[in-house]
Amino acid sequence: MKAGFADGKPAGSLLEELGRRQLLVVTGKGGVGKSVVAATLGRLLAQSGRRVLLLEVDPRESLHQLLGVDPSGGEVVEAGGGLSLQNLPPRHVLDDVVREHLRLAPLVRRVLASPVYHHFVDGAPGLKELAVLGHVQRLVRGWGGRRRGHTDLVVLDAPATGHSVSLLAAPRVTVGVIPHGPFGHMATELAELVADPVRCGVVAVTLAEEMPVQETIELLDLLRGRLSRDPQLVVVNGLYPRLAPRRQGASRQNGAGLAIRRRRVNDAELARLREHWRGPLAELPMLPLDRGRGLVSALAPLLEAALARTVEGRP
Amino acid sequence: MRRSLLVVVGSGGVGKTTLAAAIGLASARRGHDTLVMTFDPSLRLKDSLGVGDEARAQEVEVAAGTRGRLCASLLDARQTFDRLVQRYAPDPAARDRILANRFYDHLSGSLAGVLEYMAVERLFEVAREGRYDRVVLDTPPTRQALDFLEAPQRIVDFLDSGALRIALKPWFDEHGRLRGASRLGLIGRNIEAFLDRIVGLELLRDMAEFFQAFGPLYEGFRTRAAEVQSLLRAPGTSFILVAGPGEEHVPDTMFFARKLGEAGLRLGPVVVNRVHPKELGSVDGEDEAARLLRWLAERDRRGLAALRSLLSGRHRLVEVPLLPEEPADFASLDDLAGRLDVLLDGSAA
Numbered sequence: 225m226k227a228g229f230a231d232g233k234p235a236g237s238l239l240e241e242l243g244r245r246q247l248l249v250v251t252g253k254g255g256v257g258k259s260v261v262a263a264t265l266g267r268l269l270a271q272s273g274r275r276v277l278l279l280e281v282d283p284r285e286s287l288h289q290l291l292g293v294d295p296s297g298g299e300v301v302e303a304g305g306g307l308s309l310q311n312l313p314p315r316h317v318l319d320d321v322v323r324e325h326l327r328l329a330p331l332v333r334r335v336l337a338s339p340v341y342h343h344f345v346d347g348a349p350g351l352k353e354l355a356v357l358g359h360v361q362r363l364v365r366g367w368g369g370r371r372r373g374h375t376d377l378v379v380l381d382a383p384a385t386g387h388s389v390s391l392l393a394a395p396r397v398t399v400g401v402i403p404h405g406p407f408g409h410m411a412t413e414l415a416e417l418v419a420d421p422v423r424c425g426v427v428a429v430t431l432a433e434e435m436p437v438q439e440t441i442e443l444l445d446l447l448r449g450r451l452s453r454d455p456q457l458v459v460v461n462g463l464y465p466r467l468a469p470r471r472q473g474a475s476r477q478n479g480a481g482l483a484i485r486r487r488r489v490n491d492a493e494l495a496r497l498r499e500h501w502r503g504p505l506a507e508l509p510m511l512p513l514d515r516g517r518g519l520v521s522a523l524a525p526l527l528e529a530a531l532a533r534t535v536e537g538r539p
Numbered sequence: 540m541r542r543s544l545l546v547v548v549g550s551g552g553v554g555k556t557t558l559a560a561a562i563g564l565a566s567a568r569r570g571h572d573t574l575v576m577t578f579d580p581s582l583r584l585k586d587s588l589g590v591g592d593e594a595r596a597q598e599v600e601v602a603a604g605t606r607g608r609l610c611a612s613l614l615d616a617r618q619t620f621d622r623l624v625q626r627y628a629p630d631p632a633a634r635d636r637i638l639a640n641r642f643y644d645h646l647s648g649s650l651a652g653v654l655e656y657m658a659v660e661r662l663f664e665v666a667r668e669g670r671y672d673r674v675v676l677d678t679p680p681t682r683q684a685l686d687f688l689e690a691p692q693r694i695v696d697f698l699d700s701g702a703l704r705i706a707l708k709p710w711f712d713e714h715g716r717l718r719g720a721s722r723l724g725l726i727g728r729n730i731e732a733f734l735d736r737i738v739g740l741e742l743l744r745d746m747a748e749f750f751q752a753f754g755p756l757y758e759g760f761r762t763r764a765a766e767v768q769s770l771l772r773a774p775g776t777s778f779i780l781v782a783g784p785g786e787e788h789v790p791d792t793m794f795f796a797r798k799l800g801e802a803g804l805r806l807g808p809v810v811v812n813r814v815h816p817k818e819l820g821s822v823d824g825e826d827e828a829a830r831l832l833r834w835l836a837e838r839d840r841r842g843l844a845a846l847r848s849l850l851s852g853r854h855r856l857v858e859v860p861l862l863p864e865e866p867a868d869f870a871s872l873d874d875l876a877g878r879l880d881v882l883l884d885g886s887a888a
Contacts, residue, residue, distance in 0.1 A: 255552025255783060284794075433579050436552070452598055465828035479818030483832050485863035513836035515787045 237505055238531040241425075242456060243274045243377060245425040246364040247417070249380045249392065251443065252429035256436050257461040260515065261429045261508070262381040263290040264523045268305035268531075269377060271524075277363060277375045281356050281383050292517035300374075308375075314352035317359045321390070343376075353394030357414045368426035383403040389446040392418045392426070396450070419451050426455040431462050432497070441500045458501055459527075462510045463490050506530035542775050543673045545665065545882075548799070550791050554581050554812045557866055558781055558859070559677040560611075561875035562590065566883055567605035568876060571672035572609045574598055574665060578658070578679050583867035598665075600808045602868070605671065610667075614658050627759040661768045666770055679816060748886060755864075777807035779882060780854075782846065784814040784839040784861070789846055796850070808855040808882050811846065815839045817854035 242248060242265070252258035266278040277300065280287045286294045287423075288311075291303040296311035303309050322341075323332050334448065335341050360378045365489055381392050397416035398431040402408040418424050426447065440458065447453055464487040467480055498505070511521040547559045556577050585591065590611045595618055598610040619868050621638065628634035662676055716808035770776065778799055782792040792809065799806045820836035822829045847856055859878060866875045 253552055254550055324863065434583065434867070437580060465831055467828050468824075468826065479816060479820075479836075480829075482816065482819065482861065482863055483822075483828070486861070489864055504562045510831060510835075512831045514838070 227472045238270060238457065238534050239528065242425055242427075242531075243269045243272055244422075246377060246423045247360050248377065248379045248427055248456075249382050249424040250379060250427045250429060251389075251391075253436055253439055254471055256429050256431050257508075258429045259287055259381050259408070260290060260511075260519060260523065261427070261459050261461060261527075262379055263520045263526050264306055265286060265427065266379040267291075267305070267520055267524050268528055269379070269431075270305050273374045274306065276307050278307065278309045279356075279378050279379050279380045280358065281308070281314055281381070282311070285311045287311065287381060289516055290520050312356075314355045315379075321355065321358075322473060349466075353391045354398055354411060354414065356391070357395060357418065357484040358410055361414065361417060371467075378500075382412070389450065390442055392447070393450050419453060421453055421456065425457075425458045426453070427459060428455045429459045429461055430497070432493040433461050434489075434493060437493045437497050438495060444500055454503060457531075459508060460480070460494060460497070460505060461508045463487070463507055464510060476514060498506065504534040506534055507524045542669065542671070544662075544676065544773070544776040545673065545772070546678065546771070546778045547781060548678050548778055548782065548795060549567060550788070550795075553781045553783045553788075554865075555781050556677050557584060557875070558779075558810060558812060558879065559675050560877050561866065561872050562585060562779070562882055563609060563611070563673075564605065564872055565876040565880045566645070566673045566675065567603060567607040569611035569883060570606035572608040572610075572670070573673045573675065574612065574671045575675045575677070576614060576658070576665070577677040578614050578749065580613075581865070581867060587868050587872065594623060604684045610671070611663075614661060622874070659771075660763065663763065663767050663770060712825075713820075729876060742770050772803055777805045777885070779807055780809045782809060783810045784811055784844055785842040786838060787842075789842055789849065792846060793849055796854075804835045806854055807885060808857050809846070809850060810857045810879070810882070811843060812859045813861040814843065814858050855881070855885075 236259060246271075250262040262278060266276045271277040278287060278291075287295075287309055288295045291307070291309055293301050293303045293309060295301075296309055298312060299315055301309045301312070304373075313522065317334055322335050326419070332505070342449055360380060363375050363378055380510065393411075395411045395418060397409035399408060399415055402411065428440055428443055430436040447455060464483050466487055467484055494507070508523060508526055511519060511522055513522055545562060547562070549556050551553050556579065559574055559577055562691055565572045567571040578618070580588070580590070590599050590613065592613075593599060594613040595615040598612045599611040601611055603609045604753070624637050625634055628637060642817075658676070658679065662674065665674055666670070756807050780792065780795055780799070782788050796806055796809070815835040815838070817836055819832040819838070822832045843856070843858065850856060857879070859875070862871065862875075864871070866872050
């Protein structure tokens with residue numbers, strides 16, 4: 225039994241399993257290629273027939289470069305093949321909430337311009353995270369007017385700031401502080417969403433290096449400890465190539481020795497990760513391609529193959 | 540001898556912590572008493588520095604055999620915050636009220652910017668005590684790492700914004716009812732019911748109590764934030780920007796450089812870390828592995844060239860090659876320290 229497959233359905237491919245969810249949260253520390261993996265996964269899921277929205281919450285947009293489309297600027301941008309993209313900094317989501325609740329334009333302007341509001345938004349624990357998750361929930365439920373029914377699945381490129389579990393733990397923190405009222409109610413619902421492996425999947429991205437692996441192991445512990453759940457998939461990105469044995473002898477003089485030793489570190493860290501994670505794990509190689517659309521296109525079939533291998537039990 | 544402060548900044552995952560440790564080692568080798576303040580070192584790095592959890596409470600001396608003393612400390616937001624409350628609270632009762640407040644509990648653990656603010660706070664304590672010739676400060680692993688530098692200003696802004704005046708109003712009477720609500724009659728009761736429905740009066744009560752208990756501390760915070768601001772801009776302070784290799788990291792690096800400039804902070808050298816060495820370019824063969832290695836070497840040359848032209852000689856560019864393993868033991872840290880010694884040339888102490 226693989227961790228997280230709690231919906232009792234016969235196991236299809238892992239890609240299908242992931243595609244059945246409403247929300248996939250792609251987490252990972254800065255520099256591990258989290259956004260590239262999120263874009264690649266979004267592309268693959270869209271190819272399998274799901275209507276996928278890639279959601280970016282970083283105020284500095286970069287996902288559009290990976291899909292070869294214009295920056296979103298807050299709007300939904302079609303990226304072709306059933307995939308669309310939206311960049312939505314948490315701040316905008318909260319501003320929208322204010323607009324919706326206050327309705328009167330002069331009042332909205334006053335609130336949005338007020339320093340008290342700014343400090344509240346900056347300071348309130350978990351509020352931004354809650355806003356992002358709330359937005360996701362509205363998307364998959366088809367709220368928000370003309371976007372009704374246009375998204376089966378949201379792939380969230382989670383912010384690299386803070387510990388990746390803080391986004392997922394935010395609803396619980398909020399329920400602790402605000403148990404009642406509409407906010408408390410919304411937080412309760414969202415806490416249920418992120419704790420439910422049938423509706424919400426977690427994909428952890430890492431490099432096979434000491435610190436990223438350490439942080440992934442900590443993430444696994446935190447997910448289990450605080451949310452009583454596992455991720456659906458761990459993606460190990462950017463592996464150095466294995467050099468052919470004949471080159472290993474000549475390695476010292478031509479610099480390939482460095483690559484051989486880096487790969488050795490990769491293998492040791494993969495083994496360490498494996499001791500803590502027996503569930504689905506996909507390995508992706510480093511590719512000689514600049515960050516961009518071409519990289520996502522080249523990684524897509526590799527990720528698809530890695531996911532297929534995972535389910536057959538030969539990771 | 541003038542004291543110096545080096546702040547190591549850069550995006551997450553570029554290797555700031557290891558470099559900060561190596562810079563500290565280089566400094567101590569020069570004979571300067573040095574403190575390295577760090578957030579989240581790897582287990583191996585902690586082991587080789589001999590720094591355990593006790594370093595959260597106080598500085599720990601590293602047995603490095605250097606001419607100058609080398610000490611290390613780990614930054615812990617909650618502990619620093621608690622200490623601050625203990626110092627500024629007017630009496631033990633006020634202190635206990637704050638420490639036991641539910642809102643404080645959430646605030647100190649999860650409030651955005653608290654870790655950053657507390658780092659600066661702790662830094663200031665250390666700087667004021669003046670026990671070190673040089674302090675090397677690692678910064679938190681975030682993409683918006685300048686949050687850290689803006690944290691003191693955010694606190695001052697908050698104090699000036701009026702949010703405080705509102706929060707400090709005694710909102711609740713001794714029965715835990717919203718003050719003024721009863722005087723306003725029906726409308727007042729409606730307001731109370733409305734607030735209760737939206738966020739729950741319990742939370743408001745907690746918040747009000749927290750802000751009131753915190754009231755006497757504000758002046759201390761405010762003074763301190765201003766002092767920290769001037770410490771970050773003092774003549775002995777400079778920033779070392781750590782960048783990842785390759786062209787794709789260049790925009791991030793320039794973003795940091797620009798932000799530092801806008802904030803009036805002095806950027807010293809830029810360190811490009813984990814550069815794939817030129818020799819990889821001479822790996823022969825037409826298989827995928829060989830092509831990748833040649834590409835990596837070429838990609839990192841491109842990155843360096845782009846950065847060099849953008850920085851146009853205004854900042855020293857120091858290149859640190861990718862090492863076979865991330866330096867964590869003493870020998871490899873020492874080796875790295877040798878490479879980074881040049882970073883200390885322009886620095887005081």
